[in-house]
Amino acid sequence: MIVENSKVILSVKNLTAEVDGVQILKGMNLEVKAGEIHAVMGPNGSGKSTFSKVLAGHPAYTVTGGEVIFQGKNLLELEADERAKAGVFLAFQYPLEIPGVSNTDFLRLAYNTLQKGRGLPELDLIDFDDFIQEKLKVVDMDASFLNRSVNEGFSGGEKKRNEILQMAILEPKLAILDETDSGLDIDALKIVSGGVNQLTSPENATILITHYQRLLNYIIPDFIHVMAGGRILTTGGKELALELEAKGYDWITEPEAVA
């Protein structure tokens, strides 16, 4: 939701970044205020996923220029874990499997690490169990998932639900959902987007990275940005999604190709 006079949570200016010497981001500009949902769309290879990883601090990506201010702080100076502690959350396109670490241990470690960073009390096993039972409802997840190894043997939909569960537990200021809808059937998509909708508030902000318009039927964005060639070419309201659905990306990206 667009809230009048709300605080700027994220300000990206002229951001450029490369991976393995190849420049992917070529001048990203984006401002996100509290309460807003921004969708970043674009064809494959436009730099959407790179943008999400750069914001979360993936060490393989090198920022070569520009600035990212998150709640008044220079985000680029922080390590990935410090960004998470500051309130940035990335839901992965391909959540990793960690055999040997139980989901509940992982979630509790992450939660307690953040609590500690915020100067808030940590939860022991029993209190955490009560806490997490509530959170499981957000993504309609069965408690049996807690005792399994992190994401090991989870279906695609279960992995994405587990990402949203982590988001529910960590309560970020800025959630970046990288292709959270990809590979989901319609039922899983409803559950996942329902979870995201429950977690959005006037206090936090969300960036949805997606290839398909489908997700935006379930999570209504305030702004839609279309990326191509490592920068945002067009920005519009939610109606832009329908136009993209009807016409594809070419009408936006082609002038770029000609130029």
Place this chain on the structure above:
Amino acid sequence: MSTKVSAKVNELKFSRHLTPFRGDGGFAKQILQQRLDQPQDLDLGLANWLKEMRQDGIDRIANLSIPNPKDEDWKYTNLAALQKHSFQTCQDTLIDPNFAQYVTDRILPEAIESHITMIDGVFVPQMSSIQNLPQGVIAGSLVELSRHGKFELLRSNLDRHLSQHTDAHDYFATLNTACLSDVAVVFIPKGVVVEVPIQFVFATSSNLSGVSTISQPRCLVIAEANSSLTLVETYIGMSTEPYFTNAVTEIWLGENAQLDHIKVQWEGNAAFHVGTTSIEQSRSSRYKSQAITLGAHLSRHNLNVQQAAEQTETDLNGLTLIACQKLADTHSSIEHNFPHGSSYQLHKCIVDDQAHAIFNGKIQVAKDAQLTDSRQLSRNLLLSSKSRVDTKPQLEIFADNVKCAHGATVSQIDADELFYLQSRGINIESAQNLLTYAFAAEVIDKIPVGSLRATLNSFVLAKMQTLLC
């Protein structure tokens, strides 16, 4: 007696071993002179039996040379550092209270009434407790058991099994036999299921009296038909000074018997440890092992399994976790000699700093061992740029209708996995620890003794960054 062994004899008989050590440079001779004296009141039958066993060992070691890197099986494990020391047997019966506490702390709560402690090769009754085991089970120090008239009872089993399952040409097993002074024995009669784990604690006090000590524990496990047991062997030493443990464990499983065998090698950081574990399995028996290697400056584990009848199952799990300049070498061999045998082996190494881990896993499938099902996997995690792993599967298959799979991986901690954890607020050190722990957990979680599992898990999780050198 011991003067029979000399470098000169070796040179004459085994010219192929002339270089680089020329026999063993008097290594065995020096150790033979250091054998433990027999107690004055020793049962006469046992005294004579031990003498015979020793003599057999002495006769054989005269013809053996200490392994050197020219032997394919010792290519990476150079014993030159071991041979520099002159080790002495600790005859001191006084036990330092700190050391006693250290040893007592390693006794598993599950085995509080079923453990035996030997310090420097000598049975310590006040730190051992064998109570409430099922009827007919015999467990304890052979010397102590003979005081209660049990030597003759065990005699036929001892003759049949002691020194019968190890390779007669193995230098270290033979050295152990040549110095035999006591045996930690477990005998489980037919059909008996022992519910509690039996634990053997072999501790070396080392240098408490200012010398580098040697201890040569000997273990014999006889599990008769349809019996079942969990055995934990714990090798420990507190000292940061060099000492040498040369251990031999022989296991015989009767028909349909089952053994869960856990060996934890947690020796002092400057120690040398050579352990030989030899198992013979009868029909339909099941042997499972978890061999955990955490300590010692240089260690070698020889694990040899003989499937001596049809339909036997062998399940070997190994975990080596070393740092600093440690070297840990595991050589295993599984001999499938009869049809319908199966074996499953998982060996994992985690290597940090400049440490070096070695795994050689031999699987032999004899011509008659049709329908063998064998799987072997060696997985290795390198935590630093100077750590090293040498891993080698060695399959020798002579049967033509078998399933044999093997694989080996060597990897570092995955950067994407690290990033995933970091993106959840976990700092890089904790993330590395967690992923290392997860790698180790696959082996540790198979240990059927809860307290040991917990101890090892917390060790791996907490101590990865602070492994003492």
